[in-house]
Amino acid sequence: MAELILVTGPARSGKSEWAEHWADKMQKSVIYIATSTLSAEDTEWQERVQKHRQRRPSTWQTQEVPRKLALAIQQGQHSQCLLVDSLGTWLANFLDDDDTAWQHSQDELLAALATAECDVIFVAEETGWGLVPAYPLGRLFRDRLGSLVRQIGQIATQVYLITGGYALDLKHLGTPFPKKSP
Template identity: 55%
Template sequence: MADRTGAILVTGPARSGKSEWAERLAADSGRPVLYVATAREDPDDADWSARISAHRARRPSDWETLCVPTELEVEIRAHAESNACLLIDSLGTWVANLLELDDETWQMRVERLLSSLAHCSAPVILVAEETGWGVIPAYPIGRQFRDRLGGLTRRLGPCCSAVYLAAGGHVLDLARLGTPLD
């Protein structure tokens, strides 16, 4: 089993409430919150812009926001000794931003992310989408995204002190209720 970090993983399907749950956990931490957004803004995509605006509108005004589309490991290390709670939303977008990487480079990035979390004393809350509950994507890039994100969350889960699943209007603590896989 992997060494546990103080990180918390919140996962679930689209529109499940995972970001809202992660935001509640961050607010309840009693610490200043550093919101680490992985999304890249696209002024030509009105729907994407509306989603980003909705996330911003929910956050308290005193939360600092950093836009970090690809260098999560660097940002976690930079704030490893911080008094702030780091809320990273979302790993799915981070994976999508790095799809052009070959498999070896991708695995190195995953290892760097896991290492940065293992060496971080600041609380970290990670939001990740569940994508593998539907049909197998018909295109290679879709399968690559699904497999990389699924593999990443499987690697993260055993390292986290808590793993929550948001689905059907409820949140389950998987680390407490579930049995870890080897």
């Protein structure tokens, strides 16, 4: 059975580095799934992406997958580990979609995970630990991401919360919350 690992936490907590650590331990061919696209005008984002690239082994492949994540997972092979960085950025690409279209995209992703042959590691941002966003789009992002992270966490083989310089193994430390009925 394929491994599904969820790595979540606040900004600058080391989520990506912890996910990279696990991908390296898998002893498989790693495909880094970048869910954003580079913009020539956004030099600060380009610098962040470059730091991530420098940290990764040169043997890892990179694919830009801003929307078709379910397809990338379906195409993954048993000998591969997909490191998806990040779930929040992927979700942001769907913020203009209405609830029905978003539900369809989310269901496609969850269905792909249920039948995945490859190992998958998700990096996911934690939102909602502070103030309620003052604008509707911010609340939509927070609510959709919180719900998706919860659903993936329920089916993941491992879940880590990265905070304060520590990786907390939530599957061993926590008690699973009852699953939501459909």
